[in-house]
Amino acid sequence: MSVIAIVGAGPGLGAAVAHRFGSAGFAVALIARNVQKLEALEQRLASSGLTAKGYIADVRDRDALATALENAAEDLGPIEVLQFSPVPSKEFLKPVLDTTVEDLHAAAELSILGSATSIRQVLPGMIERGVGTILLINGSSAATPNSNVAGTSTAFAGESAYGEMLHDAVAEKGVNVRQLIIPGAIGGGDPLYDLAALAERIWQLHAETEGTFRVTVGGEVA
Numbered sequence: 277m278s279v280i281a282i283v284g285a286g287p288g289l290g291a292a293v294a295h296r297f298g299s300a301g302f303a304v305a306l307i308a309r310n311v312q313k314l315e316a317l318e319q320r321l322a323s324s325g326l327t328a329k330g331y332i333a334d335v336r337d338r339d340a341l342a343t344a345l346e347n348a349a350e351d352l353g354p355i356e357v358l359q360f361s362p363v364p365s366k367e368f369l370k371p372v373l374d375t376t377v378e379d380l381h382a383a384a385e386l387s388i389l390g391s392a393t394s395i396r397q398v399l400p401g402m403i404e405r406g407v408g409t410i411l412l413i414n415g416s417s418a419a420t421p422n423s424n425v426a427g428t429s430t431a432f433a434g435e436s437a438y439g440e441m442l443h444d445a446v447a448e449k450g451v452n453v454r455q456l457i458i459p460g461a462i463g464g465g466d467p468l469y470d471l472a473a474l475a476e477r478i479w480q481l482h483a484e485t486e487g488t489f490r491v492t493v494g495g496e497v498a
Contacts, residue, residue, distance in 0.1 A: 277327065279352045281305040281345055283394050284335060284362025289413070289462055291317055292475035293359060298326035300479070305348035305355070307341070308362075309334040327352070335362045335390040336382070345397040354405065355398045357482055360391045360435075361413035368427030375426040383427035388434040395442065399451065406450035409482040412439045416459035419490065436490070443489040454481040457492035468493050 280297045282290050285306035294304045298321060306321075306328060308314045314330040321328035329351055331344035349355050364386060368379040395410055402408025417425055418432035436455060443453040456478060460469045467473060474493070481491065 277301065277303045277353055278356045279303045279305060279348070279354065280357040280359065281307060281348055281355045281394075281398070282359045282361065283307045283341070283345075283390070284360065285314070285317060285330075286363065287313060287317060287320075289361065289471060289474060290359075291320065292471035293361075293478055294321055294328060295324065295326070296472075296475040296479050297357065297482075298324070298328065302357070303327040303352040304329075305345075305352055306330045307333050307344050307348070336385040338389060338393045341390065341393050342397050345394060349398075349401070354401050356402070356407065357409045357411065358394060358398050359411040359413060359478070360394050361411075362386060362390065364425075364428045364431075368431075369425045370427060372423040372426035379427040380430055383431035384434060387428070387431035388438065391435045392438060395438075399442075399446070402451045403446065403449045408450065409452040409454070410439070410442070411478060411481060412436070412453075412455040413478070414455060414457055416457055416492075418455070419457050419492065440489045447486075452482065452485055453489065454484075454487065455490045456481060457490060459492060459494065 280302045285308045298304050318328050318330040331348055333340040333344035368383040414432050417429040418436045421429040439455050462469050463471055
C-alpha cells in the first residue's frame with residue numbers, strides 16, 4: 277500500500293487531502309502536535325474506511341519530527357508522498373517593524389528547518405526506489421513578500437528556495453517536488469478554495485510527474 281505523510285495535519289485541508297489520497301488506496305500518516313485533534317482526525321478517517329494513523333510531533337522539534345516519520349514508515353510502509361503544510365503560528369505573524377530576531381528564528385524553525393527535516397527523512401528512500409512526491413503547501417507570501425506577516429514571508433521564502441533547488445536536483449531521479457501557493461481563504465466560499473477542490477489540485481500535482489515547481493491556485497507561476 278502506498279503511504280502519504282501529512283506534516284501539520286488538521287481538520288481542514290489536511291483532512292481533505294487525507295480523504296483524497298486515502299480514497300485512492302493510500303495509507304495516511306498524520307503528523308501534528310495536538311493530541312486531541314489528531315486522535316479525532318484519525319477516528320474520522322477510520323470511520324470512512326480509510327487506513328490512517330496519527331503521530332505526535334511538534335514541527336519545530338526536529339528530533340520528534342524525524343522520529344514520527346520514521347515510525348510512520350515502520351508502521352505503514354515506505355513514504356511515497358510527503359505533504360508539508362503546518363499552519364504558521366500567530367506569534368510570528370507580525371508587521372515587519374514589529375518582527376524580532378526571535379520571531380524570525382521561530383518562523384525559520386517551522387518552515388525552513390521543519391520542511392528540511394521532513395524531506396531529509398524521506399528523500400533517500402524515494403531516490404533509492406526511484407519514485408516519490410514532495411508537496412509544499414504555502415500562502416501567497418511564499419511568492420510575494422507581505423510586510424504584515426514578515427516572519428512567515430521570510431521563512432516561506434527560504435522553504436521555497438530549498439524546495440525549488442530540490443525540484444531541479446531530483447527530477448531525473450524520479451522524485452517530484454512541487455509547491456502549491458494558496459493565495460485566498462481556504463473554505464471561504466470561492467469554489468477555487470473549496471477543501472475538496474484544493475485536495476484534488478494537490479492530488480494532480482502528485483499525479484503529474486513533470487511540471488514547474490511552483491503552482492498557484494487560480495493560475496501558475498514559474
